[in-house]
Amino acid sequence: MNIANKLIEFALGEKALPVNAAHILNLSILDWVSVSLSGVSEPVSKIVRECFLEEGGHPEAFVLGSNKKAPSRLAALVNGTISHALDYDDTHFASLGHPSVAVMPAALAISDRVDSDLMAFKRASLIGMEVATRIGIWLGRGHYRKGFHVTATAGTFGATVAASLLLGLNERQFKMALGLAASRAAGIKAQFGTMGKPFHAGTAASNGVEVSLLAYRGFISTEDGFGGPQGFGHTHDTEDNTTVFDTLGSEYIFEGVSHKFHACCHGLHAGMEALIELRNKNSVKPKDIEEIEIMVHPQYLNVCNILSPETGLETKFSYRFTAAMVMHGIDTARLESFSDISCRDFALTETCNKVLVRTDSSLSETSAKVSLLTKSGESLTNDYDLADLTNPEMREAKVLAKSNSLLGKNRTKEIWRYIATEQVNPMPVSKALFDYS
Amino acid sequence: MNIANKLIEFALGEKALPVNAAHILNLSILDWVSVSLSGVSEPVSKIVRECFLEEGGHPEAFVLGSNKKAPSRLAALVNGTISHALDYDDTHFASLGHPSVAVMPAALAISDRVDSDLMAFKRASLIGMEVATRIGIWLGRGHYRKGFHVTATAGTFGATVAASLLLGLNERQFKMALGLAASRAAGIKAQFGTMGKPFHAGTAASNGVEVSLLAYRGFISTEDGFGGPQGFGHTHDTEDNTTVFDTLGSEYIFEGVSHKFHACCHGLHAGMEALIELRNKNSVKPKDIEEIEIMVHPQYLNVCNILSPETGLETKFSYRFTAAMVMHGIDTARLESFSDISCRDFALTETCNKVLVRTDSSLSETSAKVSLLTKSGESLTNDYDLADLTNPEMREAKVLAKSNSLLGKNRTKEIWRYIATEQVNPMPVSKALFDYS
Incomplete structure (x- = not known):
C-alpha cells in the first residue's frame, strides 16, 4: 500500500x-x-x-x-x-x-x-x-x-x-x-x-x-x-x-x-521560559546579574542568534536580546515589545551584553538549559522543554x-x-x- | 554578479x-x-x-x-x-x-x-x-x-x-x-x-x-x-x-x-524523417521490406519505445509503430492518424513487427540512423538530425x-x-x- x-x-x-x-x-x-x-x-x-x-x-x-x-x-x-x-x-x-x-x-x-x-x-x-x-x-x-x-x-x-x-x-x-x-x-x-x-x-x-x-x-x-x-x-x-x-x-x-507565547522565533522560546521561571522563583533583578548562559541545540545557531540586534525584527531572532527583555520583565507576548527603539535602550543592551549562548547537541530541539550567575556569586540554573506542556488546562x-x-x-x-x-x-x-x- | x-x-x-x-x-x-x-x-x-x-x-x-x-x-x-x-x-x-x-x-x-x-x-x-x-x-x-x-x-x-x-x-x-x-x-x-x-x-x-x-x-x-x-x-x-x-x-x-512535424513524441521524429527520406528516394513499398533497424540515443529507450502499442496514445510513443506508419504513407502530421483502430490494422502491425530498435550513445539526442533490408537483399541506409533544419525557408x-x-x-x-x-x-x-x- x-x-x-x-x-x-x-x-x-x-x-x-x-x-x-x-x-x-x-x-x-x-x-x-x-x-x-x-x-x-x-x-x-x-x-x-x-x-x-x-x-x-x-x-x-x-x-x-x-x-x-x-x-x-x-x-x-x-x-x-x-x-x-x-x-x-x-x-x-x-x-x-x-x-x-x-x-x-x-x-x-x-x-x-x-x-x-x-x-x-x-x-x-x-x-x-x-x-x-x-x-x-x-x-x-x-x-x-x-x-x-x-x-x-x-x-x-x-x-x-x-x-x-x-x-x-x-x-x-x-x-x-x-x-x-x-x-x-x-x-x-x-x-x-x-x-x-x-x-x-x-x-x-x-x-x-x-x-x-x-x-x-x-x-x-x-x-x-x-x-x-x-x-x-x-x-x-x-x-x-x-x-x-x-x-x-x-x-x-x-x-x-x-503554540507561541512570545512574539518571536520559536527557537528562542524554551530559553525564555526557563529564564522566566528562574526569574520569578528567585526574584532576580537586572542589576543582580553578572552573567547568563543559554544552552540550546546547535541547529539554532544560524536561525536565531543575532548577537546585537539593530531592528525590532532582528530582536525576534536574538537569544541575547530576548533574554534581556525577559529579565527586565517586558511582555514578550505583545507584538509592540519588539521595536526598533528597544534596541537602543541602554539598560536592555547592558543586560544583553551579559548573555552567552552555548550549544549542546544532546539537547532536544524543543528544550534549553539556562544558568545565571548573580553579582553576589550565587549560581542559579533551570531548564525547560516546550514539549512538556501537556497539561490541558495549563495549555x-x-x-x-x-x-x-x-x-x-x-x-x-x-x-x-x-x-x-x-x-x-x-x-x-x-x-x-x-x-x- | x-x-x-x-x-x-x-x-x-x-x-x-x-x-x-x-x-x-x-x-x-x-x-x-x-x-x-x-x-x-x-x-x-x-x-x-x-x-x-x-x-x-x-x-x-x-x-x-x-x-x-x-x-x-x-x-x-x-x-x-x-x-x-x-x-x-x-x-x-x-x-x-x-x-x-x-x-x-x-x-x-x-x-x-x-x-x-x-x-x-x-x-x-x-x-x-x-x-x-x-x-x-x-x-x-x-x-x-x-x-x-x-x-x-x-x-x-x-x-x-x-x-x-x-x-x-x-x-x-x-x-x-x-x-x-x-x-x-x-x-x-x-x-x-x-x-x-x-x-x-x-x-x-x-x-x-x-x-x-x-x-x-x-x-x-x-x-x-x-x-x-x-x-x-x-x-x-x-x-x-x-x-x-x-x-x-x-x-x-x-x-x-x-518544431514538431509529426503528432507524436519528439524522440521519434529523427527516425521518422530518416525513413521518410529513404522511402521517397528509393520508392520502397511495405511489401518490399524484410527488416528495418532504427538506431537512437539510449535515453529514449524508456521514453518512446512501446513495442506493440494497443491505443492511439501508445502509438505516439512507439518507434516500431510510427516507422510502420511512415512506410505505409500515413500522414503522421495529422492528429487523427494516431488512433486506437490503427493498432488493429493488420498491414500496419505486420510492418511494425519487422522493425528493430537499437541504441548508440555516440548519437546526439536529436539524431537517428536507419537501415532497411529489402526482400530482394538490398541494404538501404539513411540518417537524420533534427538540428540540421537550419535553412530558414525550408523550416x-x-x-x-x-x-x-x-x-x-x-x-x-x-x-x-x-x-x-x-x-x-x-x-x-x-x-x-x-x-x-
Whole structure:
C-alpha cells in the first residue's frame, strides 16, 4: 500500500475525533484566529490582499482584512499568507513546519464555498494537519536541511486533504488530488526573512484548494505522487521514514504542536521560559546579574542568534536580546515589545551584553538549559522543554491569555465559546470566527 | 554578479531582436497558435477551463476556447495547459523543455492586461524563452534525471521574465519577481502520461504572471533565488553550468528550438524523417521490406519505445509503430492518424513487427540512423538530425504546412501575415492571433 493510499484510507475512514486531539485543535483554531487578525495590516498582508482582490471573481470565501468574499483558491492564498505574516502561529517541531497556517485557510475557503458546519471544518482541519505533520516527518531533516520549507511542501499535502474532505471527494478523486499536489508543493528557505516565507503558507493553502477542485472535476494525475523514481519523495530528498505512517488513525502526532507565547522565533522560546521561571522563583533583578548562559541545540545557531540586534525584527531572532527583555520583565507576548527603539535602550543592551549562548547537541530541539550567575556569586540554573506542556488546562489558559492580549477578552470569550462548546450556530464558520460584517 | 543580475541585465538591456531569432520566434508563435487551437477540446483543456472560469473575475486576458476574458493569472494557467494538451508544441532539446507553452501564455495574458502591441509581445516572449532555455541548460541533465520537469521549473523563470517585461518592472521589482519565482517553480516527471504534464505548462505561465504582479505591488522576496545554500540551484540539483550565461545578449540559444512535424513524441521524429527520406528516394513499398533497424540515443529507450502499442496514445510513443506508419504513407502530421483502430490494422502491425530498435550513445539526442533490408537483399541506409533544419525557408515551409493542416490555409495565411509582416494592426494581440469574437 503506497503512501497516498494510506493517507486516503485514514482521511476517509476517520469519523470521531479523539478528545485530546480535538482539544488541541480547538486551541490551534483560536490561536490561528488571533494571529491572523493581528496580522491583517502587515505590509505583506496588504500587498497580497490588494494584488489578488483586484482579480475580482465570485464571492465564495471570506478574505481576511477585507470583509469581502472571493474565489476559494484566491481566499486561501491571501488568508494563508496573512495568518503567517507575524510568524506568531503554531509550530510542529517534530515535522519542522507550521501546520495551522497552511491547512486552516484551505479548510476555511472550502468550508465557505460548500457552507459546511463547524464540525466538518474542524474534522477536515485536524485530519489535514495530521497529514501535514506526518508528511513533514516522512520528508525528514534531510529535506529541510537541503533547503525546502516544510510549511510549504508538507503543508500543500495537508491543505489538499482538508480541502478534499470538505469537497466530499471520493477515493479516486482524492488520489488524483494528492497526486497533483506533488506538482504544486514548493517553497525554499532562501525566502526566510522576506515576505516569501508567509507567502509559502498561502501558496500551500491555495495549492490544496486548486488541486482538490480539479480532481472534483475529473482531472487525471499520477496515482502516486510520493513514491517512484520521479515522485516527490525522490525529487525532494525525503528521508523516507515510512514507519511514521504506521500509527495513522491510532494516534494524533499533531497533538505535539507548540503554540507561541512570545512574539518571536520559536527557537528562542524554551530559553525564555526557563529564564522566566528562574526569574520569578528567585526574584532576580537586572542589576543582580553578572552573567547568563543559554544552552540550546546547535541547529539554532544560524536561525536565531543575532548577537546585537539593530531592528525590532532582528530582536525576534536574538537569544541575547530576548533574554534581556525577559529579565527586565517586558511582555514578550505583545507584538509592540519588539521595536526598533528597544534596541537602543541602554539598560536592555547592558543586560544583553551579559548573555552567552552555548550549544549542546544532546539537547532536544524543543528544550534549553539556562544558568545565571548573580553579582553576589550565587549560581542559579533551570531548564525547560516546550514539549512538556501537556497539561490541558495549563495549555488552554496560556492560549486564552495570548488571545486576550491580541483580541481583547470579550472577543476571545465569544470565539472560544463558539469553537469549544460546539453550540449549534447557523452562522458560516468564517463569520463566527472572524466576525466580519 | 549572480544569475538573477545577469538575467535582468540581459532582459532590460535587450532592445533590437536579431533577424534569425526573430524569424524562429515568428514560426514558434504560429506553431503555438496552431497547436493551441487544435487542443482546446481535449479533456484536460475542458476540465481546467471550466474549473477556473467558474471563478469569474475581471475580464483582463483572453481564455482559449471560451471567447471570454478572465484575470491574467487565471488566463495564463488555462491557456498554458491547453497549448501543451496535445504535446504537439516546440521542444528545445538542449534544455529538455518546451519553451513556448510556458512563456507565451504568460506574455499573452499580460499583453492583454496592459494592451501591448505585437512588438512588445514578441520581444517579451523571445527574451522569456531565451531565459527559460538558458535556465534549463544551467539546471542540466541531473535536474531532469532526478525527476524535475524542466518545462515547469525553467519555464516558470522564463514566464516571469516575459510577464515582468510587459508589466514594465524596474530592476528592483524584476529581482523580487525572479526571487519569488524560485518558490513557485515546480513540477515532477511522475506526471508524464497524465493531465499533470500539460498542467505544468499552465502553472509555469501562471506562476510567472503571479510573481510579476506581486513584485509590481512591492513584494519583497529573496534577492537571489538561484544561488546560495538554500536557493533553487541547490534544492533542485542544478549541474550549475554557469558558462551558459556567458553568451547572453550575443547569441540566442532559443534558435535551436525544434518544431514538431509529426503528432507524436519528439524522440521519434529523427527516425521518422530518416525513413521518410529513404522511402521517397528509393520508392520502397511495405511489401518490399524484410527488416528495418532504427538506431537512437539510449535515453529514449524508456521514453518512446512501446513495442506493440494497443491505443492511439501508445502509438505516439512507439518507434516500431510510427516507422510502420511512415512506410505505409500515413500522414503522421495529422492528429487523427494516431488512433486506437490503427493498432488493429493488420498491414500496419505486420510492418511494425519487422522493425528493430537499437541504441548508440555516440548519437546526439536529436539524431537517428536507419537501415532497411529489402526482400530482394538490398541494404538501404539513411540518417537524420533534427538540428540540421537550419535553412530558414525550408523550416518556414514546414511550419506553415503544419498550420495549414491544423487550421486551414486561409486562417494560417492571415495569422502569418499578422505575425511576420508586422503591419500596424490595432487589434489586441490575442484577438489577432486567435480570432475570437
